[in-house]
Amino acid sequence: MHKLANTHIQAYNPAMSHYQSNSPALWQSLLPQPDSNSHKYSRGYVMIQGGYPVTGAARLAALAAARSGAGITAIAVPAVALNIYASQLLSIMAKPYASTLDLYALIHDPRIGAFLIGPGAGASKETRETTLTMLQTAKPVVIDADALTAFSRKSDSLKKAIIGQCVLTPHDGEFEKLFGLRPAVQLPERIAQALVAAKQTNSNILLKGANTIIVGPDERVIVNENAPATLATAGAGDVLAGLITGLLAQGMPSFEAAAAAVWLHSEAAKLYGMGLIAEDLPGLIPKVWHQLTA
Ligand SMILES: NC(=O)C1=CN([C@@H]2O[C@H](COP(=O)(O)OP(=O)(O)OC[C@H]3O[C@@H](n4cnc5c(N)ncnc54)[C@H](O)[C@@H]3O)[C@@H](O)[C@H]2O)[C@@H](O)CC1
Numbered sequence: 001m002h003k004l005a006n007t008h009i010q011a012y013n014p015a016m017s018h019y020q021s022n023s024p025a026l027w028q029s030l031l032p033q034p035d036s037n038s039h040k041y042s043r044g045y046v047m048i049q050g051g052y053p054v055t056g057a058a059r060l061a062a063l064a065a066a067r068s069g070a071g072i073t074a075i076a077v078p079a080v081a082l083n084i085y086a087s088q089l090l091s092i093m094a095k096p097y098a099s100t101l102d103l104y105a106l107i108h109d110p111r112i113g114a115f116l117i118g119p120g121a122g123a124s125k126e127t128r129e130t131t132l133t134m135l136q137t138a139k140p141v142v143i144d145a146d147a148l149t150a151f152s153r154k155s156d157s158l159k160k161a162i163i164g165q166c167v168l169t170p171h172d173g174e175f176e177k178l179f180g181l182r183p184a185v186q187l188p189e190r191i192a193q194a195l196v197a198a199k200q201t202n203s204n205i206l207l208k209g210a211n212t213i214i215v216g217p218d219e220r221v222i223v224n225e226n227a228p229a230t231l232a233t234a235g236a237g238d239v240l241a242g243l244i245t246g247l248l249a250q251g252m253p254s255f256e257a258a259a260a261a262v263w264l265h266s267e268a269a270k271l272y273g274m275g276l277i278a279e280d281l282p283g284l285i286p287k288v289w290h291q292l293t294a
Pocket residue numbers: 054055056057058118119120121122145146149171172173174234235236237238
């Protein structure tokens with residue numbers, strides 16, 4: 001397997017076994033930048049489904065979305081959990097809902113730019129139905145963690161529902177539950193499996209691991225190789241999902257948003273070093289961004 005030069009993102013050619021190594025040259029020109037006409041809504045409104053009783057995951061994701069530059073980040077929270085969420089959020093809004101109808105009204109706010117569902121959501125029928133409701137808006141959706149598991153062996157129903165840009169972010173366990181296939185260890189096989197999943201669901205697949213693979217339904221492939229092993233810590237994936245969603249809400253195309261988020265996430269972890277916990281990552285994103293664009 002050979003790497004291609006990082007100039008243009010090209011389709012993966014299994015016969016040639018080529019992929020591209022993730023680097024800013026592949027997406028830097030598409031990073032969002034505010035200007036003097038920007039206001040908070042024009043900078044991107046992120047809506048995240050909050051869970052209960054697992055409440056930390058959605059808040060980690062929200063912090064990351066906000067640090068990616070999104071102008072507004074909100075978490076839709078079950079009314080019973082409002083105090084828990086609100087007690088640890090300042091700039092991020094907790095939007096309570098008391099019924100499914102209330103939740104769907106929040107989802108249909110026309111100002112929302114991108115959705116995230118999964119972190120701490122619970123692998124339930126409710127999570128599946130909320131995911132489908134988000135997808136029906138045709139806005140970008142990141143489907144992570146429990147929302148992937150909620151579609152275990154139901155990837156067909158997910159496929160039918162995807163009509164806009166979508167990023168699925170499984171780790172190996174979630175990939176296996178969703179697609180019924182344990183991802184291979186070897187990179188060429190892993191890429192081939194992710195490509196089939198991307199085609200099947202018409203989505204970008206971000207298959208997490210020490211080297212994260214990002215594939216598009218159009219067969220483009222990027223492999224991220226700058227992640228430190230300190231990222232293997234609870235909640236790091238929630239932060240990554242929030243970062244992708246923040247970039248999507250700001251209008252970045254989904255494949256490039258996924259690649260950029262993985263790279264920024266890895267660089268932030270490298271800056272922190274040993275002892276990293278997920279909470280440390282969002283606050284380091286601006287520093288990585290600054291170094292990249294200075
Ligand atoms: N602070 C928080 O509130 C946190 C909440 N989290 C949430 O907790 C819920 C459960 O997440 P989990 O990922 O633990 O649980 P899951 O139930 O999705 O999967 C974990 C299982 O998958 C298997 N597995 C196979 N390959 C794996 C791989 N490469 N990485 C990880 N597990 C692999 C493991 O053996 C494990 O038994 C999610 O909603 C998640 O968002 C976690 O993200 C951790 C932090």
